[in-house]
Amino acid sequence: MKVLIVGGGGREHALAWRFKQDDPTVTLYAAPGNPGIAELATCLPIATSDFDALVTFAQRERINLTVVGPEAPLADGIVNRFRNEGLAIFGPTREAAQIETSKSFAKQLMRDAGVPTARALTCTEVEHARGAARALGAPIVIKASGLAAGKGVIVCETLEEADRAIDRMLVQQSFGVAGSEILIEEFMEGEEISVFAITNGDWFFELVPAQDHKRLLAGDRGPNTGGMGAYTPVSIVSSQIADEITRRILQPTVDALRARGAPFTGLLYAGLMLTRDGPKVVEFNCRFGDPETEAVLVVSRPSTPPLLDIMLAAARDEPCPDPIEMHERGYAVTTVLASAGYPDSSRVGDVITIPSVPDDVVVFHAGTRRREDGALVTNGGRVLAVTGWADRFDEAQKKSRDFAARVEFAGKQYRTDIGWRELERQMAWNAGAS
Ligand code: AMP
Ligand code: GLY
Numbered sequence: 001m002k003v004l005i006v007g008g009g010g011r012e013h014a015l016a017w018r019f020k021q022d023d024p025t026v027t028l029y030a031a032p033g034n035p036g037i038a039e040l041a042t043c044l045p046i047a048t049s050d051f052d053a054l055v056t057f058a059q060r061e062r063i064n065l066t067v068v069g070p071e072a073p074l075a076d077g078i079v080n081r082f083r084n085e086g087l088a089i090f091g092p093t094r095e096a097a098q099i100e101t102s103k104s105f106a107k108q109l110m111r112d113a114g115v116p117t118a119r120a121l122t123c124t125e126v127e128h129a130r131g132a133a134r135a136l137g138a139p140i141v142i143k144a145s146g147l148a149a150g151k152g153v154i155v156c157e158t159l160e161e162a163d164r165a166i167d168r169m170l171v172q173q174s175f176g177v178a179g180s181e182i183l184i185e186e187f188m189e190g191e192e193i194s195v196f197a198i199t200n201g202d203w204f205f206e207l208v209p210a211q212d213h214k215r216l217l218a219g220d221r222g223p224n225t226g227g228m229g230a231y232t233p234v235s236i237v238s239s240q241i242a243d244e245i246t247r248r249i250l251q252p253t254v255d256a257l258r259a260r261g262a263p264f265t266g267l268l269y270a271g272l273m274l275t276r277d278g279p280k281v282v283e284f285n286c287r288f289g290d291p292e293t294e295a296v297l298v299v300s301r302p303s304t305p306p307l308l309d310i311m312l313a314a315a316r317d318e319p320c321p322d323p324i325e326m327h328e329r330g331y332a333v334t335t336v337l338a339s340a341g342y343p344d345s346s347r348v349g350d351v352i353t354i355p356s357v358p359d360d361v362v363v364f365h366a367g368t369r370r371r372e373d374g375a376l377v378t379n380g381g382r383v384l385a386v387t388g389w390a391d392r393f394d395e396a397q398k399k400s401r402d403f404a405a406r407v408e409f410a411g412k413q414y415r416t417d418i419g420w421r422e423l424e425r426q427m428a429w430n431a432g433a434s
Pocket of ligand 2: 226285290
């Protein structure tokens with residue numbers, strides 16, 4: 001089996017790791033990959049946007065499955081292109097990827113399908129947008145409809161802040177075309193979770209829910225980032241809530257996309273708010289989340305058949321392999337190590353030292369590069385993702401945090417409290433039980 005992974009971050013490293021764990025005989029390629037992935041795969045100097053070179057490589061090497069990590073090539077139609085060439089690829093077409101690339105498309109789809117989500121109005125005119133904000137009232141969320149690298153969402157405490165956010169998007173055009181259409185959205189209160197479902201557009205297979213930590217600093221303070229850490233499973237997701245997510249959110253969304261002639265193949269990521277009125281959609285993404293994947297793929301092991309077989313069946317539009325046994329190995333906690341200046345900027349070129357890694361820790365490379373002299377250096381905002389796992393949550397958290405502390409590079413930033421909500425919950429239960 002030959003697999004080509006498109007991308008070069010922590011998520012792609014975790015996919016490569018999972019595939020090799022499940023089947024050491026699999027042959028992996030990555031474009032462009034990174035120094036961590038290079039230990040498991042042959043890395044190719046091909047950009048994720050160079051579809052011609054990717055197709056040529058997949059044809060020449062007779063790749064059985066291409067797996068796409070990031071959203072940008074999906075938005076640009078990499079799946080349409082591969083399919084036209086008769087090549088198997090895991091990911092949605094450009095049309096189905098709109099569930100992430102256009103928040104107004106996603107909102108309309110949810111409205112039509114009756115999927116629970118925050119009320120929202122779509123606007124392109126300033127006066128209309130201000131009126132909509134007043135109709136919904138503060139606190140309120142202003143969102144650029146298009147892709148904005150995770151920065152196009154502004155949560156506003158007051159209407160004055162909302163007016164400024166509207167101005168930034170529609171007048172100053174700070175988000176370019178992504179912000180030429182905006183959503184004025186009701187604020188939802190609750191705890192956020194990320195749910196991943198592998199789907200062929202008809203059946204779907206859910207992985208264990210995870211929780212991301214978007215703020216830079218411990219205690220959920222500081223600016224928003226791409227994600228400073230994650231853990232899984234999330235114990236507040238009871239079987240009743242999980243069932244509601246399947247029935248009221250995933251199933252109708254997948255059905256609605258198929259009914260529109262844009263069946264979703266690949267990984268559907270539901271970002272959910274667990275509100276008092278039940279789970280509601282915050283956003284959909286059309287690919288694996290980062291850093292959640294670095295936790296989820298360590299702890300959830302559908303071993304009969306392996307993850308890759310399920311992904312292959314989805315890509316080829318074959319029935320979901322059956323029977324599926326889940327082997328969950330306790331808890332996984334992932335701590336992200338970010339570079340100096342992140343998230344506003346990211347300093348590159350700081351030398352990284354990684355001590356020898358214990359058995360129950362995996363270090364995924366996100367933004368790293370090998371210098372010509374062989375030294376490993378920082379090469380992006382999120383540099384490494386350190387995942388620890390254990391039967392108990394507090395042990396997994398400690399393993400991740402302790403090893404994160406031991407990795408060295410100048411300007412390293414990381415949170416020491418990933419999974420604090422889970423820890424509080426478990427401590428409260430233990431106190432109640434004793
Ligand atoms: P998104 O890019 O849509 O995931 O939004 C980024 C973050 O903004 C989310 O992870 C939430 O923390 C927050 N957010 C987005 N929409 C809402 C909402 N309607 N209510 C409360 N928080 C939200
Ligand atoms: N962790 C959030 C995302 O991947 O979009």
